[in-house]
Amino acid sequence: MTLIKELKQSNNKYIAKISMLKIQDEKGNTLMHIIAEKGYHNFLKLILGYLYTCSSKNLENIKHDIKKILNIKNNESYTVLHTATIHNHKSFIKILFDHGYISKDNAEDAILVALEFTNYPANNAVKLLQEYIEKQYNSNDILEEIVQSTIVNQGNDLTEEDNNINHVANNGRTPCTVEGCKKDFVKRESLSQHIKIVHKGERTPCTVEGCKKNFYSRGNLYRHIKSVHNVIYFN
Ligand SMILES: [Zn+2]
Ligand SMILES: [Zn+2]
CATH class of the missing domain: 3.30.160 (Double Stranded RNA Binding Domain)
Structure with a gap:
Protein backbone atom coordinates (compact mmCIF):
# COMPACT_ATOMS: atom_id res chain seq x y z
CA MET A 1 0.00 0.00 0.00
CA THR A 2 2.99 2.34 -0.08
CA LEU A 3 1.98 3.35 -3.60
CA ILE A 4 -1.36 4.67 -2.31
CA LYS A 5 0.46 6.74 0.30
CA GLU A 6 2.82 8.11 -2.33
CA LEU A 7 -0.07 9.04 -4.62
CA LYS A 8 -1.78 10.98 -1.83
CA GLN A 9 1.45 12.74 -0.92
CA SER A 10 2.40 13.62 -4.48
CA ASN A 11 1.74 17.21 -5.45
CA ASN A 12 -1.37 18.12 -7.34
CA LYS A 13 0.24 18.34 -10.72
CA TYR A 14 -1.32 16.11 -13.34
CA ILE A 15 2.02 14.91 -14.75
CA ALA A 16 3.17 13.86 -11.27
CA LYS A 17 0.01 11.81 -10.74
CA ILE A 18 0.25 10.16 -14.15
CA SER A 19 3.89 9.15 -13.63
CA MET A 20 3.06 7.93 -10.13
CA LEU A 21 0.38 5.67 -11.60
CA LYS A 22 2.92 4.17 -14.02
CA ILE A 23 5.24 2.98 -11.23
CA GLN A 24 5.42 -0.82 -11.03
CA ASP A 25 6.36 -2.82 -7.94
CA GLU A 26 8.56 -5.94 -7.90
CA LYS A 27 5.68 -8.02 -9.33
CA GLY A 28 5.14 -5.50 -12.10
CA ASN A 29 1.90 -4.26 -10.52
CA THR A 30 0.83 -0.63 -10.70
CA LEU A 31 -1.36 1.01 -8.07
CA MET A 32 -4.31 0.30 -10.41
CA HIS A 33 -3.46 -3.44 -10.37
CA ILE A 34 -3.37 -3.41 -6.58
CA ILE A 35 -6.76 -1.75 -6.18
CA ALA A 36 -8.17 -4.01 -8.93
CA GLU A 37 -7.07 -7.09 -6.99
CA LYS A 38 -8.72 -5.76 -3.82
CA GLY A 39 -11.79 -4.58 -5.73
CA TYR A 40 -11.57 -1.01 -4.39
CA HIS A 41 -13.96 0.46 -6.96
CA ASN A 42 -14.57 3.65 -4.97
CA PHE A 43 -10.85 4.30 -4.95
CA LEU A 44 -10.78 3.80 -8.73
CA LYS A 45 -13.58 6.37 -9.05
CA LEU A 46 -11.62 8.77 -6.86
CA ILE A 47 -8.44 8.43 -8.96
CA LEU A 48 -10.34 8.93 -12.23
CA GLY A 49 -12.06 11.96 -10.71
CA TYR A 50 -8.70 13.46 -9.67
CA LEU A 51 -7.25 12.99 -13.13
CA TYR A 52 -10.29 14.37 -14.99
CA THR A 53 -10.28 17.56 -12.90
CA CYS A 54 -6.63 18.34 -12.11
CA SER A 55 -5.55 19.13 -15.67
CA SER A 56 -6.38 21.71 -18.30
CA LYS A 57 -5.88 19.03 -20.96
CA ASN A 58 -9.02 18.04 -22.82
CA LEU A 59 -10.86 14.92 -21.73
CA GLU A 60 -9.80 12.84 -24.75
CA ASN A 61 -6.10 13.42 -23.97
CA ILE A 62 -6.63 12.54 -20.33
CA LYS A 63 -8.47 9.36 -21.31
CA HIS A 64 -5.59 8.48 -23.64
CA ASP A 65 -3.13 8.80 -20.71
CA ILE A 66 -5.36 6.69 -18.47
CA LYS A 67 -5.73 4.00 -21.15
CA LYS A 68 -1.93 3.70 -21.30
CA ILE A 69 -1.80 3.20 -17.54
CA LEU A 70 -4.58 0.60 -17.61
CA ASN A 71 -2.78 -1.31 -20.38
CA ILE A 72 0.42 -1.75 -18.37
CA LYS A 73 1.06 -5.48 -17.89
CA ASN A 74 2.47 -6.97 -14.70
CA ASN A 75 5.04 -9.80 -14.67
CA GLU A 76 2.30 -12.31 -15.46
CA SER A 77 1.12 -10.23 -18.46
CA TYR A 78 -2.08 -9.19 -16.67
CA THR A 79 -3.55 -5.75 -17.24
CA VAL A 80 -5.78 -4.08 -14.64
CA LEU A 81 -8.83 -5.63 -16.36
CA HIS A 82 -7.32 -9.14 -16.16
CA THR A 83 -6.68 -8.67 -12.44
CA ALA A 84 -10.19 -7.39 -11.70
CA THR A 85 -11.76 -10.23 -13.73
CA ILE A 86 -9.70 -13.00 -12.12
CA HIS A 87 -10.69 -11.69 -8.67
CA ASN A 88 -14.35 -11.37 -9.70
CA HIS A 89 -14.81 -7.65 -9.01
CA LYS A 90 -17.88 -6.68 -11.04
CA SER A 91 -18.26 -3.13 -9.68
CA PHE A 92 -14.67 -2.37 -10.61
CA ILE A 93 -15.20 -3.67 -14.16
CA LYS A 94 -18.45 -1.70 -14.48
CA ILE A 95 -16.62 1.58 -13.78
CA LEU A 96 -13.96 0.75 -16.39
CA PHE A 97 -16.70 -0.02 -18.91
CA ASP A 98 -18.78 3.09 -18.12
CA HIS A 99 -15.71 5.26 -18.70
CA GLY A 100 -14.91 3.55 -22.00
CA TYR A 101 -11.76 1.76 -20.87
CA ILE A 102 -12.61 -1.77 -22.00
CA SER A 103 -11.54 -2.84 -25.48
CA LYS A 104 -12.84 -6.01 -27.11
CA ASP A 105 -9.39 -7.62 -27.41
CA ASN A 106 -8.46 -6.91 -23.82
CA ALA A 107 -11.86 -8.15 -22.59
CA GLU A 108 -11.60 -11.40 -24.57
CA ASP A 109 -8.13 -12.07 -23.24
CA ALA A 110 -9.18 -11.24 -19.67
CA ILE A 111 -12.02 -13.77 -19.99
CA LEU A 112 -9.65 -16.50 -21.22
CA VAL A 113 -7.15 -15.81 -18.45
CA ALA A 114 -9.86 -15.71 -15.76
CA LEU A 115 -11.35 -19.01 -17.00
CA GLU A 116 -7.91 -20.63 -16.83
CA PHE A 117 -7.17 -19.06 -13.46
CA THR A 118 -10.37 -20.23 -11.77
CA ASN A 119 -10.27 -23.49 -13.78
CA TYR A 120 -13.90 -22.99 -14.93
CA PRO A 121 -16.82 -22.35 -14.76
CA ALA A 122 -17.11 -18.63 -15.48
CA ASN A 123 -17.34 -16.27 -12.51
CA ASN A 124 -19.77 -13.33 -12.49
CA ALA A 125 -17.10 -10.89 -13.67
CA VAL A 126 -16.51 -13.04 -16.76
CA LYS A 127 -20.26 -13.12 -17.48
CA LEU A 128 -20.46 -9.33 -17.14
CA LEU A 129 -17.51 -8.82 -19.51
CA GLN A 130 -19.14 -11.20 -21.97
CA GLU A 131 -22.29 -9.02 -21.94
CA TYR A 132 -20.21 -5.89 -22.54
CA ILE A 133 -18.44 -7.48 -25.51
CA GLU A 134 -21.78 -8.37 -27.05
CA LYS A 135 -23.18 -4.88 -26.43
CA GLN A 136 -20.21 -3.33 -28.23
CA TYR A 137 -20.23 -5.64 -31.23
CA ASN A 138 -21.41 -4.09 -34.46
ZN1 LIG B 1 7.58 -14.56 -42.99
ZN1 LIG C 1 -11.59 -26.84 -26.81
Missing part, protein backbone atom coordinates in the same frame (compact mmCIF):
# COMPACT_ATOMS: atom_id res chain seq x y z
CA SER A 139 -23.12 -6.25 -37.08
CA ASN A 140 -19.84 -6.87 -38.97
CA ASP A 141 -18.24 -8.28 -35.86
CA ILE A 142 -21.17 -10.60 -35.30
CA LEU A 143 -20.99 -11.77 -38.91
CA GLU A 144 -17.25 -12.29 -38.56
CA GLU A 145 -17.80 -14.25 -35.39
CA ILE A 146 -20.25 -16.59 -37.10
CA VAL A 147 -17.76 -17.16 -39.92
CA GLN A 148 -14.95 -17.71 -37.44
CA SER A 149 -16.85 -20.18 -35.27
CA THR A 150 -17.92 -22.13 -38.37
CA ILE A 151 -14.29 -22.35 -39.39
CA VAL A 152 -13.28 -23.41 -35.89
CA ASN A 153 -15.96 -26.11 -35.89
CA GLN A 154 -14.59 -27.47 -39.15
CA GLY A 155 -11.20 -27.78 -37.50
CA ASN A 156 -9.47 -25.05 -39.48
CA ASP A 157 -8.16 -21.85 -38.02
CA LEU A 158 -8.08 -18.99 -40.52
CA THR A 159 -5.57 -16.36 -39.46
CA GLU A 160 -5.69 -12.61 -39.71
CA GLU A 161 -2.98 -12.34 -42.33
CA ASP A 162 -4.87 -14.66 -44.68
CA ASN A 163 -7.67 -12.10 -44.64
CA ASN A 164 -5.22 -9.27 -45.26
CA ILE A 165 -3.55 -11.02 -48.18
CA ASN A 166 -6.89 -11.67 -49.85
CA HIS A 167 -8.60 -8.35 -49.33
CA VAL A 168 -6.11 -5.50 -48.98
CA ALA A 169 -4.26 -3.71 -51.79
CA ASN A 170 -0.49 -4.11 -51.86
CA ASN A 171 0.87 -0.72 -50.79
CA GLY A 172 2.31 0.72 -47.58
CA ARG A 173 2.74 -2.77 -46.18
CA THR A 174 5.31 -4.08 -43.71
CA PRO A 175 7.44 -6.91 -45.14
CA CYS A 176 8.29 -10.00 -43.08
CA THR A 177 11.68 -9.61 -41.40
CA VAL A 178 12.66 -13.27 -41.84
CA GLU A 179 15.18 -13.77 -44.65
CA GLY A 180 13.75 -15.37 -47.79
CA CYS A 181 10.09 -14.81 -46.78
CA LYS A 182 8.14 -12.72 -49.28
CA LYS A 183 5.00 -12.02 -47.22
CA ASP A 184 4.01 -8.52 -46.18
CA PHE A 185 1.32 -7.10 -43.91
CA VAL A 186 -0.89 -4.09 -43.36
CA LYS A 187 -0.75 -4.25 -39.58
CA ARG A 188 2.33 -4.76 -37.41
CA GLU A 189 0.33 -7.15 -35.19
CA SER A 190 -0.31 -9.34 -38.24
CA LEU A 191 3.43 -9.51 -38.93
CA SER A 192 4.26 -10.57 -35.37
CA GLN A 193 1.43 -13.11 -35.50
CA HIS A 194 2.78 -14.41 -38.85
CA ILE A 195 6.29 -14.80 -37.41
CA LYS A 196 4.92 -16.65 -34.37
CA ILE A 197 2.79 -19.01 -36.46
CA VAL A 198 4.77 -19.60 -39.64
CA HIS A 199 8.38 -19.20 -38.55
CA LYS A 200 8.17 -20.34 -34.94
CA GLY A 201 5.18 -22.70 -35.24
CA GLU A 202 3.51 -21.44 -32.06
CA ARG A 203 -0.12 -22.26 -31.34
CA THR A 204 -2.23 -21.79 -28.22
CA PRO A 205 -3.85 -25.00 -26.92
CA CYS A 206 -7.47 -25.05 -25.74
CA THR A 207 -7.59 -24.72 -21.95
CA VAL A 208 -10.60 -27.00 -21.48
CA GLU A 209 -9.57 -30.37 -20.06
CA GLY A 210 -9.66 -33.18 -22.60
CA CYS A 211 -9.90 -30.89 -25.65
CA LYS A 212 -7.00 -31.33 -28.07
CA LYS A 213 -7.58 -28.32 -30.34
CA ASN A 214 -5.15 -25.46 -30.63
CA PHE A 215 -5.29 -22.01 -32.21
CA TYR A 216 -3.23 -19.35 -33.91
CA SER A 217 -4.67 -16.48 -31.87
CA ARG A 218 -6.23 -15.80 -28.48
CA GLY A 219 -9.28 -14.37 -30.28
CA ASN A 220 -9.87 -17.66 -32.09
CA LEU A 221 -9.40 -19.62 -28.87
CA TYR A 222 -11.96 -17.34 -27.19
CA ARG A 223 -14.52 -17.95 -29.96
CA HIS A 224 -13.86 -21.70 -29.84
CA ILE A 225 -14.39 -21.89 -26.08
CA LYS A 226 -17.55 -19.80 -26.32
CA SER A 227 -19.11 -21.67 -29.26
CA VAL A 228 -17.89 -25.23 -28.71
CA HIS A 229 -17.65 -25.58 -24.94
CA ASN A 230 -20.33 -23.03 -23.98
CA VAL A 231 -18.64 -22.57 -20.61
CA ILE A 232 -19.24 -18.87 -20.43
CA TYR A 233 -22.99 -19.08 -19.98
CA PHE A 234 -24.00 -22.65 -19.38
CA ASN A 235 -21.74 -24.16 -16.73
Whole structure:
Protein backbone atom coordinates (compact mmCIF):
# COMPACT_ATOMS: atom_id res chain seq x y z
CA MET A 1 0.00 0.00 0.00
CA THR A 2 2.99 2.34 -0.08
CA LEU A 3 1.98 3.35 -3.60
CA ILE A 4 -1.36 4.67 -2.31
CA LYS A 5 0.46 6.74 0.30
CA GLU A 6 2.82 8.11 -2.33
CA LEU A 7 -0.07 9.04 -4.62
CA LYS A 8 -1.78 10.98 -1.83
CA GLN A 9 1.45 12.74 -0.92
CA SER A 10 2.40 13.62 -4.48
CA ASN A 11 1.74 17.21 -5.45
CA ASN A 12 -1.37 18.12 -7.34
CA LYS A 13 0.24 18.34 -10.72
CA TYR A 14 -1.32 16.11 -13.34
CA ILE A 15 2.02 14.91 -14.75
CA ALA A 16 3.17 13.86 -11.27
CA LYS A 17 0.01 11.81 -10.74
CA ILE A 18 0.25 10.16 -14.15
CA SER A 19 3.89 9.15 -13.63
CA MET A 20 3.06 7.93 -10.13
CA LEU A 21 0.38 5.67 -11.60
CA LYS A 22 2.92 4.17 -14.02
CA ILE A 23 5.24 2.98 -11.23
CA GLN A 24 5.42 -0.82 -11.03
CA ASP A 25 6.36 -2.82 -7.94
CA GLU A 26 8.56 -5.94 -7.90
CA LYS A 27 5.68 -8.02 -9.33
CA GLY A 28 5.14 -5.50 -12.10
CA ASN A 29 1.90 -4.26 -10.52
CA THR A 30 0.83 -0.63 -10.70
CA LEU A 31 -1.36 1.01 -8.07
CA MET A 32 -4.31 0.30 -10.41
CA HIS A 33 -3.46 -3.44 -10.37
CA ILE A 34 -3.37 -3.41 -6.58
CA ILE A 35 -6.76 -1.75 -6.18
CA ALA A 36 -8.17 -4.01 -8.93
CA GLU A 37 -7.07 -7.09 -6.99
CA LYS A 38 -8.72 -5.76 -3.82
CA GLY A 39 -11.79 -4.58 -5.73
CA TYR A 40 -11.57 -1.01 -4.39
CA HIS A 41 -13.96 0.46 -6.96
CA ASN A 42 -14.57 3.65 -4.97
CA PHE A 43 -10.85 4.30 -4.95
CA LEU A 44 -10.78 3.80 -8.73
CA LYS A 45 -13.58 6.37 -9.05
CA LEU A 46 -11.62 8.77 -6.86
CA ILE A 47 -8.44 8.43 -8.96
CA LEU A 48 -10.34 8.93 -12.23
CA GLY A 49 -12.06 11.96 -10.71
CA TYR A 50 -8.70 13.46 -9.67
CA LEU A 51 -7.25 12.99 -13.13
CA TYR A 52 -10.29 14.37 -14.99
CA THR A 53 -10.28 17.56 -12.90
CA CYS A 54 -6.63 18.34 -12.11
CA SER A 55 -5.55 19.13 -15.67
CA SER A 56 -6.38 21.71 -18.30
CA LYS A 57 -5.88 19.03 -20.96
CA ASN A 58 -9.02 18.04 -22.82
CA LEU A 59 -10.86 14.92 -21.73
CA GLU A 60 -9.80 12.84 -24.75
CA ASN A 61 -6.10 13.42 -23.97
CA ILE A 62 -6.63 12.54 -20.33
CA LYS A 63 -8.47 9.36 -21.31
CA HIS A 64 -5.59 8.48 -23.64
CA ASP A 65 -3.13 8.80 -20.71
CA ILE A 66 -5.36 6.69 -18.47
CA LYS A 67 -5.73 4.00 -21.15
CA LYS A 68 -1.93 3.70 -21.30
CA ILE A 69 -1.80 3.20 -17.54
CA LEU A 70 -4.58 0.60 -17.61
CA ASN A 71 -2.78 -1.31 -20.38
CA ILE A 72 0.42 -1.75 -18.37
CA LYS A 73 1.06 -5.48 -17.89
CA ASN A 74 2.47 -6.97 -14.70
CA ASN A 75 5.04 -9.80 -14.67
CA GLU A 76 2.30 -12.31 -15.46
CA SER A 77 1.12 -10.23 -18.46
CA TYR A 78 -2.08 -9.19 -16.67
CA THR A 79 -3.55 -5.75 -17.24
CA VAL A 80 -5.78 -4.08 -14.64
CA LEU A 81 -8.83 -5.63 -16.36
CA HIS A 82 -7.32 -9.14 -16.16
CA THR A 83 -6.68 -8.67 -12.44
CA ALA A 84 -10.19 -7.39 -11.70
CA THR A 85 -11.76 -10.23 -13.73
CA ILE A 86 -9.70 -13.00 -12.12
CA HIS A 87 -10.69 -11.69 -8.67
CA ASN A 88 -14.35 -11.37 -9.70
CA HIS A 89 -14.81 -7.65 -9.01
CA LYS A 90 -17.88 -6.68 -11.04
CA SER A 91 -18.26 -3.13 -9.68
CA PHE A 92 -14.67 -2.37 -10.61
CA ILE A 93 -15.20 -3.67 -14.16
CA LYS A 94 -18.45 -1.70 -14.48
CA ILE A 95 -16.62 1.58 -13.78
CA LEU A 96 -13.96 0.75 -16.39
CA PHE A 97 -16.70 -0.02 -18.91
CA ASP A 98 -18.78 3.09 -18.12
CA HIS A 99 -15.71 5.26 -18.70
CA GLY A 100 -14.91 3.55 -22.00
CA TYR A 101 -11.76 1.76 -20.87
CA ILE A 102 -12.61 -1.77 -22.00
CA SER A 103 -11.54 -2.84 -25.48
CA LYS A 104 -12.84 -6.01 -27.11
CA ASP A 105 -9.39 -7.62 -27.41
CA ASN A 106 -8.46 -6.91 -23.82
CA ALA A 107 -11.86 -8.15 -22.59
CA GLU A 108 -11.60 -11.40 -24.57
CA ASP A 109 -8.13 -12.07 -23.24
CA ALA A 110 -9.18 -11.24 -19.67
CA ILE A 111 -12.02 -13.77 -19.99
CA LEU A 112 -9.65 -16.50 -21.22
CA VAL A 113 -7.15 -15.81 -18.45
CA ALA A 114 -9.86 -15.71 -15.76
CA LEU A 115 -11.35 -19.01 -17.00
CA GLU A 116 -7.91 -20.63 -16.83
CA PHE A 117 -7.17 -19.06 -13.46
CA THR A 118 -10.37 -20.23 -11.77
CA ASN A 119 -10.27 -23.49 -13.78
CA TYR A 120 -13.90 -22.99 -14.93
CA PRO A 121 -16.82 -22.35 -14.76
CA ALA A 122 -17.11 -18.63 -15.48
CA ASN A 123 -17.34 -16.27 -12.51
CA ASN A 124 -19.77 -13.33 -12.49
CA ALA A 125 -17.10 -10.89 -13.67
CA VAL A 126 -16.51 -13.04 -16.76
CA LYS A 127 -20.26 -13.12 -17.48
CA LEU A 128 -20.46 -9.33 -17.14
CA LEU A 129 -17.51 -8.82 -19.51
CA GLN A 130 -19.14 -11.20 -21.97
CA GLU A 131 -22.29 -9.02 -21.94
CA TYR A 132 -20.21 -5.89 -22.54
CA ILE A 133 -18.44 -7.48 -25.51
CA GLU A 134 -21.78 -8.37 -27.05
CA LYS A 135 -23.18 -4.88 -26.43
CA GLN A 136 -20.21 -3.33 -28.23
CA TYR A 137 -20.23 -5.64 -31.23
CA ASN A 138 -21.41 -4.09 -34.46
CA SER A 139 -23.12 -6.25 -37.08
CA ASN A 140 -19.84 -6.87 -38.97
CA ASP A 141 -18.24 -8.28 -35.86
CA ILE A 142 -21.17 -10.60 -35.30
CA LEU A 143 -20.99 -11.77 -38.91
CA GLU A 144 -17.25 -12.29 -38.56
CA GLU A 145 -17.80 -14.25 -35.39
CA ILE A 146 -20.25 -16.59 -37.10
CA VAL A 147 -17.76 -17.16 -39.92
CA GLN A 148 -14.95 -17.71 -37.44
CA SER A 149 -16.85 -20.18 -35.27
CA THR A 150 -17.92 -22.13 -38.37
CA ILE A 151 -14.29 -22.35 -39.39
CA VAL A 152 -13.28 -23.41 -35.89
CA ASN A 153 -15.96 -26.11 -35.89
CA GLN A 154 -14.59 -27.47 -39.15
CA GLY A 155 -11.20 -27.78 -37.50
CA ASN A 156 -9.47 -25.05 -39.48
CA ASP A 157 -8.16 -21.85 -38.02
CA LEU A 158 -8.08 -18.99 -40.52
CA THR A 159 -5.57 -16.36 -39.46
CA GLU A 160 -5.69 -12.61 -39.71
CA GLU A 161 -2.98 -12.34 -42.33
CA ASP A 162 -4.87 -14.66 -44.68
CA ASN A 163 -7.67 -12.10 -44.64
CA ASN A 164 -5.22 -9.27 -45.26
CA ILE A 165 -3.55 -11.02 -48.18
CA ASN A 166 -6.89 -11.67 -49.85
CA HIS A 167 -8.60 -8.35 -49.33
CA VAL A 168 -6.11 -5.50 -48.98
CA ALA A 169 -4.26 -3.71 -51.79
CA ASN A 170 -0.49 -4.11 -51.86
CA ASN A 171 0.87 -0.72 -50.79
CA GLY A 172 2.31 0.72 -47.58
CA ARG A 173 2.74 -2.77 -46.18
CA THR A 174 5.31 -4.08 -43.71
CA PRO A 175 7.44 -6.91 -45.14
CA CYS A 176 8.29 -10.00 -43.08
CA THR A 177 11.68 -9.61 -41.40
CA VAL A 178 12.66 -13.27 -41.84
CA GLU A 179 15.18 -13.77 -44.65
CA GLY A 180 13.75 -15.37 -47.79
CA CYS A 181 10.09 -14.81 -46.78
CA LYS A 182 8.14 -12.72 -49.28
CA LYS A 183 5.00 -12.02 -47.22
CA ASP A 184 4.01 -8.52 -46.18
CA PHE A 185 1.32 -7.10 -43.91
CA VAL A 186 -0.89 -4.09 -43.36
CA LYS A 187 -0.75 -4.25 -39.58
CA ARG A 188 2.33 -4.76 -37.41
CA GLU A 189 0.33 -7.15 -35.19
CA SER A 190 -0.31 -9.34 -38.24
CA LEU A 191 3.43 -9.51 -38.93
CA SER A 192 4.26 -10.57 -35.37
CA GLN A 193 1.43 -13.11 -35.50
CA HIS A 194 2.78 -14.41 -38.85
CA ILE A 195 6.29 -14.80 -37.41
CA LYS A 196 4.92 -16.65 -34.37
CA ILE A 197 2.79 -19.01 -36.46
CA VAL A 198 4.77 -19.60 -39.64
CA HIS A 199 8.38 -19.20 -38.55
CA LYS A 200 8.17 -20.34 -34.94
CA GLY A 201 5.18 -22.70 -35.24
CA GLU A 202 3.51 -21.44 -32.06
CA ARG A 203 -0.12 -22.26 -31.34
CA THR A 204 -2.23 -21.79 -28.22
CA PRO A 205 -3.85 -25.00 -26.92
CA CYS A 206 -7.47 -25.05 -25.74
CA THR A 207 -7.59 -24.72 -21.95
CA VAL A 208 -10.60 -27.00 -21.48
CA GLU A 209 -9.57 -30.37 -20.06
CA GLY A 210 -9.66 -33.18 -22.60
CA CYS A 211 -9.90 -30.89 -25.65
CA LYS A 212 -7.00 -31.33 -28.07
CA LYS A 213 -7.58 -28.32 -30.34
CA ASN A 214 -5.15 -25.46 -30.63
CA PHE A 215 -5.29 -22.01 -32.21
CA TYR A 216 -3.23 -19.35 -33.91
CA SER A 217 -4.67 -16.48 -31.87
CA ARG A 218 -6.23 -15.80 -28.48
CA GLY A 219 -9.28 -14.37 -30.28
CA ASN A 220 -9.87 -17.66 -32.09
CA LEU A 221 -9.40 -19.62 -28.87
CA TYR A 222 -11.96 -17.34 -27.19
CA ARG A 223 -14.52 -17.95 -29.96
CA HIS A 224 -13.86 -21.70 -29.84
CA ILE A 225 -14.39 -21.89 -26.08
CA LYS A 226 -17.55 -19.80 -26.32
CA SER A 227 -19.11 -21.67 -29.26
CA VAL A 228 -17.89 -25.23 -28.71
CA HIS A 229 -17.65 -25.58 -24.94
CA ASN A 230 -20.33 -23.03 -23.98
CA VAL A 231 -18.64 -22.57 -20.61
CA ILE A 232 -19.24 -18.87 -20.43
CA TYR A 233 -22.99 -19.08 -19.98
CA PHE A 234 -24.00 -22.65 -19.38
CA ASN A 235 -21.74 -24.16 -16.73
ZN1 LIG B 1 7.58 -14.56 -42.99
ZN1 LIG C 1 -11.59 -26.84 -26.81
